[in-house]
Amino acid sequence: MNIGIVCYPTFGGSGVVATELAKGLAQRGHSVHILSYDRPARLDTFQTNISYHEVNMNTYPLFEYPPYDLALANQMANLIEYEKIDVLHVHYAIPHATSAYLAKQILGEKAAHVPLITTLHGTDITIVGSDPSYKSVVDFSINQSDGVTAVSKYLRDETYERFDIKKEIEVIPNFIDLDRFKKSNKNHFKRAICPNGEKVVVHVSNFREVKRVPEVVTTFDYILKNDIDAKLLLVGDGPDRQRAEQRCRELGICNHVRFLGKQDQVEEVLSIADLFLIPSGSETFGLAALEAMSCSVPVVSSNIGGLPEVNIHGETGYLCALDDTECMGRYSVDILSNPKLHKRMAKNARKRAEQFEMSTIIETYEEYYEKCKKELQAQLA
Numbered sequence: 593m594n595i596g597i598v599c600y601p602t603f604g605g606s607g608v609v610a611t612e613l614a615k616g617l618a619q620r621g622h623s624v625h626i627l628s629y630d631r632p633a634r635l636d637t638f639q640t641n642i643s644y645h646e647v648n649m650n651t652y653p654l655f656e657y658p659p660y661d662l663a664l665a666n667q668m669a670n671l672i673e674y675e676k677i678d679v680l681h682v683h684y685a686i687p688h689a690t691s692a693y694l695a696k697q698i699l700g701e702k703a704a705h706v707p708l709i710t711t712l713h714g715t716d717i718t719i720v721g722s723d724p725s726y727k728s729v730v731d732f733s734i735n736q737s738d739g740v741t742a743v744s745k746y747l748r749d750e751t752y753e754r755f756d757i758k759k760e761i762e763v764i765p766n767f768i769d770l771d772r773f774k775k776s777n778k779n780h781f782k783r784a785i786c787p788n789g790e791k792v793v794v795h796v797s798n799f800r801e802v803k804r805v806p807e808v809v810t811t812f813d814y815i816l817k818n819d820i821d822a823k824l825l826l827v828g829d830g831p832d833r834q835r836a837e838q839r840c841r842e843l844g845i846c847n848h849v850r851f852l853g854k855q856d857q858v859e860e861v862l863s864i865a866d867l868f869l870i871p872s873g874s875e876t877f878g879l880a881a882l883e884a885m886s887c888s889v890p891v892v893s894s895n896i897g898g899l900p901e902v903n904i905h906g907e908t909g910y911l912c913a914l915d916d917t918e919c920m921g922r923y924s925v926d927i928l929s930n931p932k933l934h935k936r937m938a939k940n941a942r943k944r945a946e947q948f949e950m951s952t953i954i955e956t957y958e959e960y961y962e963k964c965k966k967e968l969q970a971q972l973a
Contacts, residue, residue: 599682607633611626625675630646685717689733689734710734743764746898747877766882791820792823794889803870814918814925823849825850829853859883868881870894876897881903885941887942891941
């Protein structure tokens, strides 16, 4: 197939999943065209069968904010007409699904046979899409899609709850590259950071407020106060970094905490981790947790959104109520102080991650593309 994929280029989950899906589809022989306003972070090497199309926006004094959605629709129309796209798959409802609908309307019969598939990832529904300024647009765009998928049962149910959706939403979870995300021997790295054999606690995110990074620091302080020698590695960057740094200073634990910034090879950090913390206030899936689990790292997380669908309480780690840092600290101490428990949960975490194996999920997407094509052809007949 000739597949168009539209995504945001950021380190967030939707951009990562869309790019990895594109790479996986290309490896299976499909031609993939990626559209975005910048090269996606995970599209870091040349790969046969993948073409990147940058959406350019010209600035004019008339526009305070350049109309990206219109430039995107124009690029989509060009892609459908001149690259002969078979399927157009957009990740994130706003504005991608809206722009895709407009592109198909522009082309009319030339695009009638091309199914529009929209994948919902999270904040496009739970935060952005719930804004009254966008709700009607989200309703319309999703209902005009030929196929709609969500990355978790939680997100599917939230979408039905928040919007007037007539379309059936298929749950296709996020996936993991088991060959990339696996525990590898990085003992030299661990010795450099933990010369005295300290435990390694890791958190990875974009440091937005919803990720609760200061709460990670508070939980880590609980670990230290319960006689666990440990280091905290914070991977990522964003608006809440300053608050997290300030929390370290207030608790007097800065010498135990390392801010590593954004890391392309996050699996190397996860390979030395003994525990992963994710106290998020909103997670429609929890891709960061899955990546940690694939590296055989037990997870302590909030009991929020799609996280319980990934992190199984008592098996791969533990779940706690939102903002209950004492609960997270207590479970963290249990895991870090009990080698037998840690070994069992580490093994279970990897086993659980294997259920989200990349090629299996990509095959599911392929089958869904074919299903949507056949249904659309039947409607046009």
